[in-house]
Amino acid sequence: MTDGSAIEELNFFPDVNAEGYHLTDVKAVDDGVDGFTDGPQAGGNFDVGLQFGTTADSSEGEVSSTNFTLWTFPGSLSFEDIDLSGMRLVVDSDETGGEVLEVTGMVDPDMADPDAADTSDGATALMDALSLASMPSEEDEEVDTYEDDAFDMA
Numbered sequence: 001m002t003d004g005s006a007i008e009e010l011n012f013f014p015d016v017n018a019e020g021y022h023l024t025d026v027k028a029v030d031d032g033v034d035g036f037t038d039g040p041q042a043g044g045n046f047d048v049g050l051q052f053g054t055t056a057d058s059s060e061g062e063v064s065s066t067n068f069t070l071w072t073f074p075g076s077l078s079f080e081d082i083d084l085s086g087m088r089l090v091v092d093s094d095e096t097g098g099e100v101l102e103v104t105g106m107v108d109p110d111m112a113d114p115d116a117a118d119t120s121d122g123a124t125a126l127m128d129a130l131s132l133a134s135m136p137s138e139e140d141e142e143v144d145t146y147e148d149d150a151f152d153m154a
Contacts (some may be wrong), residue, residue, distance in 0.1 A: 001030075001047045005081045010048065013069040017056040022066040024058055025051035042088035043100050046059050 001007055010028055014021040026049070027033045033049040035041035036059065042049070049069065054061025071077055090098040 001081055006075065007072050007077065007081050008070060008075075010077075011071050011073065013071075021068075022052040022063045023050060023055065023068055023072070024053045024056060025049070041098070041100075042090055044086075044088070046086070047083075059095075098117045101153070 001010070012023070012026050012028075014023055016023055016026055025036055027036070028048045029043045030047055033046045034044065036049065036051050045121045051059050052066050053059040054063060072081075085103050087103050089101045091101060092099055
């Protein structure tokens with residue numbers, strides 16, 4: 001969460017180890033989350049840690065995609081409440097201790113082309129954060145047929 005956020009309680013869906021989901025642990029403590037007991041460490045102190053896996057209470061197994069929902073009550077949760085530039089993602093933690101991927105915010109707004117896309121810190125952090133959660137498919141893409149192209153144009 002960003003410093004100064006008015007959020008008092010953060011809720012998560014699904015519940016930890018809920019059938020059909022990959023969320024296996026949640027930690028939420030103001031500047032008190034530095035990793036999980038089974039190994040994955042993100043390199044710092046964070047407010048929230050979410051662990052995903054295919055085995056209950058662990059990060060074991062391959063999770064190629066997942067989803068979760070954060071919300072607050074009372075009040076609303078906005079992107080301004082989330083410290084997008086401070087997000088970390090630990091991948092492949094089962095055998096090697098993991099690789100830490102982080103939001104870089106490498107675009108310097110002072111050096112950016114003013115005619116280019118939005119390069120504000122928030123926009124850059126959001127795009128970096130979303131890219132952390134997007135893993136490329138290992139499947140080969142099929143070639144569009146002529147009929148598929150017609151639907152793409154509609």
